[in-house]
Structure formats: structure tokens, C-alpha cells
Amino acid sequence: MKKSHVAIVLVALLAGVGLGLLLFDDDDAPATTAGWIPPDPTGESVAAGLESYYEQDLGWEECGRNQCTWVTVPVDYDDPAGETTRLRVSVVPADGEGGRSLFVNPGGPGGSAIEFADQFAALVGDDVQQVYDVVGMDPRGVGESTPLECFDGARFDDYVAQDPTPDDPEEQARYVQEISELAAACEQNSGALAAHVSTVEVARDLDVVRALLGEEKLDWFGASYGTQLGATYATLFPERTGRMVLDGAVDPTLDAFESAMAQTTGFQRAVESYAAWCAEQGDCPLGDDPAVGVDRLTSFLAALDVRPLPGLGDRLLTEGIAFYGVALPLYNEGSWDFLSQALELALDGDGSGLMYASDLYFDRQDDGSYGSNLGQVITAVSCLDSTDRPELDDVFAQVDRFEQASPIFGRALAWGAAGCSAWPFTSDDPAPQLDGAGAPPILVLGTTRDPATPYESAVALAEQLESGMLITRDGDGHTAYTSGNQCIADTVDRFLLDGTVPEADPRC
Known part of the structure; x- marks a missing residue:
């Protein structure tokens, strides 16, 4: 589906972007309830070789107002005895008694779920805040988890500044070279992890964390690319899927x-x-x-x-x-x-x-460093998830069609579709057809004038998921739940609180 480098980056929902550029100073961060007690693991049966990961002891610690821990998972689930990587997990305790965990992800791929969890917990309805501990697991390679390291700050500056609409053979060759050099840097600085940050692997990580937090079901709110991650989980683990909301949905079937x-x-x-x-x-x-x-x-x-x-x-x-x-x-x-x-x-x-x-x-800092590696992770994940890798000749055949659709964005996005042409890694664990067969009802939210994940994609994903229910927001901007639309907020809150599914799309 999404390809680098322009086309990939434009679908990112950075933590805060879909929330009205919400930024907290530490003193302004939402207060949380003290005395949170980590739940016991579920003790469920798991695939042979993975028992130690599902049974590991977690060392919880205070991290600001939250509770945090590290979780170890295999780099390659086909080789559970091999190299491992660490995931950072943060829990924002409920304002009330709690009792359920709501896992969240802001998209990207590459957005920090830990940062998003703090913001999300401050914006959900009061009743939801009473019930749910909000859980952010930074995906493998992202944020506070063991990071995927590729270009340094100065080199990534050049990568961002490159011409997104190469006009001549020299510029086009440089475009491909940039992708090759990014991949080489990822492999050199991160080793095997560079080939194991696929969406399927992150979904498997989520299941480990779900079990370790003592949850029989994964309750989930995913935005933008987080909808693909949620739908992947629901397809791999339908019997372990709880109340799932997919906001600003992508269409995983598109080439x-x-x-x-x-x-x-x-x-x-x-x-x-x-x-x-x-x-x-x-x-x-x-x-x-x-x-x-x-x-x-x-x-x-x-x-x-x-x-x-x-x-x-x-x-x-x-x-x-x-x-x-x-x-x-x-x-x-x-x-x-x-x-x-x-x-x-x-x-x-x-x-x-x-x-x-x-x-x-x-997330470029004043000193030239980057506070987030999203701009690089997004390429690594999307290219591992990709099953088609267009070449430059394919772009030449498409670019006029794209420019007719959008003189501003078309040419760059057409070139972005070839952003995986020189990516050397392929996934050993390809994504299945995402149908969520056997999962309970899943809300799929789409906004009619969403720039990054167009409304048609939400319609398509709701149709592809066996239990998908389309919820339409008529409006502008990326994602729906935190847009200020009370109809959307009430619909999602009722679903999260008691599982209420509308009889039909309320078209908010």
C-alpha cells in the first residue's frame, strides 16, 4: 500500500497532528490516578517457542504520571530463540477505578504511541477516562522502543530536501540512490531489525503485551496507519480482539x-x-x-x-x-x-x-537532530509491507494522470509510488488479506474531506472487514474522533463503554 518517500510521509499521523497540534508542557499534562496496580498475565496457551515472551516478568516503574515497563520480543518470530528487541510500554491510569486497557496508536507508521496515549487520554470522554487505562506501546523500531537507526540528522536533512519531482535522468537517478542509501544506513546501524519492522510483526508484539497486561481481549483505537495495524491484529487474532475503533482508515488492498x-x-x-x-x-x-x-x-x-x-x-x-x-x-x-x-x-x-x-x-530540533525517526521508519515499514515495487518506467506512464488529478501534489505523489523500488529487504511474514473474520464489530471512521486517508478508503476497509461498521464524519481534516464533532464522539464513547454499535451509519 503506502510507498516512500513523499507518498509514505504524507499519510503519517504524527502524535498531535490529528489532535489539533496539541502539545503539552510537563506541568500541563493530564493528571493520572496514583496507585495503579499492574494486572496479572492471562496465562493463555501460545505457540511453541514463544512461551517465555508471554510469561516474562515485567518491572514496572513510574514515568512521570504514568507507569512504564520494558517488554522483550523476538526480532524474528520465526526464530524465537534468536536475537531480541525491546518495546517500551506506558500506561496512563484511568481517572476512576479503571478495569480495562485501551491500546492506542497514532499512525505513521512511526508515530509514538506513548506520546499519543497521553494526548488521547486527555481528550476522550469523561466516562471513558473513568473506565480505561490508556496503553501506548511504541512499535518496534519506534520512539522509546529500541529504535531503527538509519541516517543521522544532517544526512536526513538532505533526504527531506531532495527534489520530490525529478525532472531529468540525473535527478531521477539521485532519487533512487537516496532510497538505496537510506536502506544501507538502516542495515548498517540497526542490523536484522531493519528487515523486521513489518506491520504483522508489530501486531504480534501487541498480542504479547496484551497478554502480559492481563487482558483477554485487545481493545484498540488506531488512527491513520493505526487502522491498518488494528485490522491486521483483528485478522491474525480475531478471538482476542475486543472493542476496536479504526479512525482515518486506509485501504490495504490498493497497489x-x-x-x-x-x-x-x-x-x-x-x-x-x-x-x-x-x-x-x-x-x-x-x-x-x-x-x-x-x-x-x-x-x-x-x-x-x-x-x-x-x-x-x-x-x-x-x-x-x-x-x-x-x-x-x-x-x-x-x-x-x-x-x-x-x-x-x-x-x-x-x-x-x-x-x-x-x-x-x-520533529526536527533546533540543534539539527530529530526527536522522532518517523520519516525513516515509515519507509522501512511500508516497503516491508509492500508486495509491488514500481520502477521509474512505471512512473513515467502514470505521472500525467496524477498531474491531472492534482497539479500541486500529483507529480510528487506519483514519484513517491516508486519509493520502494530500491528497497532491498522483503518480509518473511507477509500481511494476510485483512478481513478480520471472526472478530466482533469494528467501527471504521472516515472523514469526507480527509487529505491523507481519503473517505473512500474508510468505505473500502469497512466493506473488507467482516464485522466492519462505517461511521461517516462530514468535514475537513485528518481523522474524526477528536475533531470536535459531538456526534462522532458520542458514537465512539458508547461503543467503548458498552459495545453499542449503531444500527446504521449516523453520518455525523
Whole structure:
């Protein structure tokens, strides 16, 4: 499905992005209940060779207001006696008596579930906060778990800044070389882990953690790519699946180009919606005519390919960096004011606003380091999950179709579909057809003008899952639950609290 490098990154739901860029200072973080007692493991039967992982003793410790532990899992589930890796797990205790664990994941792949758990716990309904301990397990290779290490900060700067729309054979060769060099760096710095960060392996990790937390069923809230992870778990372990919510769903059946085309359509809808909104506000940097404004933005991005603008410090705003700088604010309608301010600066020759947004997207720090490896993990995971690897000739045959669908995003996303062409690793544990056969009802949430995971993908996933139930939000932005739509919030909360499934899509 998703491919690197542009097409992959644009589907990421960074922790906080889908939550209105919610950021906490430590003093502002939500309080949690003291005295949380870790549950006993379930003691269930497991596959031969994995017993020690399901029976390991956990050493719990306070981590701020939460409780944290380390869990050991095999790097390769086909070789459980071989090399291992560590997962970091954080539990945000319920405000009340608790009694159930709700596992969460923000997407990516590569977003930190630990960071997301804190934010999610502060935003769910009060009744849900009374019942659920919110669990964040950073996936293998991600966040506080043993990280996948590839490029250093300076080298990744170059990777992000590269031309996303290579125009000539030299630029196209460099595009492929960048992917090859990223893979080589991952293998050199992370060894076997680079070939074992697939979605199926993360789903198997979730089952180990579920059992160690004493839960017979996995209750789950997954956003964006987290919907694919949840659907994978429900397919592998339907009898162990509890109440599952998949928000901002992806369609796992799409090949590389059709997945990229879905995103192209979604982002074009989003930018047109933004341009119309901007024109209504008055003093829009793109002008009063939304169609003309979209054309102006298209021309601006293309001009950066020839003449980058001054950005932050001594860094230049390239077309590649600006691409992410425009994409990030489109995830959330609450960020459109910022996008207008950044575009006003950029059209006056100052690229600092768009570069700031790009840096926020990738969690780039002021010292040039990166607080997250999402921009690299996302390629490793998506390419391991991929079954088709388009080559450059395939892009040439598709690029006109993509540009017609979106003059702004189409060309870059068409090239992004070939982002796994030089990836050397393949998964020994390929993803099954995701149907969740035998699992209880699963809510699948889709937003009509979601830029990153278009509404059509939610419709498709709900149909593919045997027990899928589509819940529609009519609106803008990425994901639905924390969008401020009370109809959506009530529907999800009732489901999490007592398993209530609507008789039909409420179309909120």
C-alpha cells in the first residue's frame, strides 16, 4: 500500500497532528490516578517457542504520571530463540477505578504511541477516562522502543530536501540512490531489525503485551496507519480482539499507484477547501478566487525547484521541504490560519514559516537532530509491507494522470509510488488479506474531506472487514474522533463503554 518517500510521509499521523497540534508542557499534562496496580498475565496457551515472551516478568516503574515497563520480543518470530528487541510500554491510569486497557496508536507508521496515549487520554470522554487505562506501546523500531537507526540528522536533512519531482535522468537517478542509501544506513546501524519492522510483526508484539497486561481481549483505537495495524491484529487474532475503533482508515488492498492516487485526490480536495476558506477570510495570500489561488500555489512550489528561498538559519526552502510545509497544516482545519501566514511570508520571499511546518512534521530540533525517526521508519515499514515495487518506467506512464488529478501534489505523489523500488529487504511474514473474520464489530471512521486517508478508503476497509461498521464524519481534516464533532464522539464513547454499535451509519 503506502510507498516512500513523499507518498509514505504524507499519510503519517504524527502524535498531535490529528489532535489539533496539541502539545503539552510537563506541568500541563493530564493528571493520572496514583496507585495503579499492574494486572496479572492471562496465562493463555501460545505457540511453541514463544512461551517465555508471554510469561516474562515485567518491572514496572513510574514515568512521570504514568507507569512504564520494558517488554522483550523476538526480532524474528520465526526464530524465537534468536536475537531480541525491546518495546517500551506506558500506561496512563484511568481517572476512576479503571478495569480495562485501551491500546492506542497514532499512525505513521512511526508515530509514538506513548506520546499519543497521553494526548488521547486527555481528550476522550469523561466516562471513558473513568473506565480505561490508556496503553501506548511504541512499535518496534519506534520512539522509546529500541529504535531503527538509519541516517543521522544532517544526512536526513538532505533526504527531506531532495527534489520530490525529478525532472531529468540525473535527478531521477539521485532519487533512487537516496532510497538505496537510506536502506544501507538502516542495515548498517540497526542490523536484522531493519528487515523486521513489518506491520504483522508489530501486531504480534501487541498480542504479547496484551497478554502480559492481563487482558483477554485487545481493545484498540488506531488512527491513520493505526487502522491498518488494528485490522491486521483483528485478522491474525480475531478471538482476542475486543472493542476496536479504526479512525482515518486506509485501504490495504490498493497497489502503490492507486494508494498514491487516493492521497492525491484527498490532498487536492483539502487544498481546494483551504483556498475557498482562505478567500472567504479576506486578505488571503492566494487571492480572492480559490481556483486562481490553487494555481498560484502550484506555480510557487514549481518555482522553488529552480530557486529555493531563504528558510531558517542558513537552510534553504526547497520544493521538497515546502511540499511538507504545505501538507502539514492541511491535516487540521485549525491550522489553516498558520498556513495562510506561512504562505504570505513565502510569497514575499521568506520561507521560514513553511520550513518551520516541515520541521514540525519530522520533529526536527533546533540543534539539527530529530526527536522522532518517523520519516525513516515509515519507509522501512511500508516497503516491508509492500508486495509491488514500481520502477521509474512505471512512473513515467502514470505521472500525467496524477498531474491531472492534482497539479500541486500529483507529480510528487506519483514519484513517491516508486519509493520502494530500491528497497532491498522483503518480509518473511507477509500481511494476510485483512478481513478480520471472526472478530466482533469494528467501527471504521472516515472523514469526507480527509487529505491523507481519503473517505473512500474508510468505505473500502469497512466493506473488507467482516464485522466492519462505517461511521461517516462530514468535514475537513485528518481523522474524526477528536475533531470536535459531538456526534462522532458520542458514537465512539458508547461503543467503548458498552459495545453499542449503531444500527446504521449516523453520518455525523
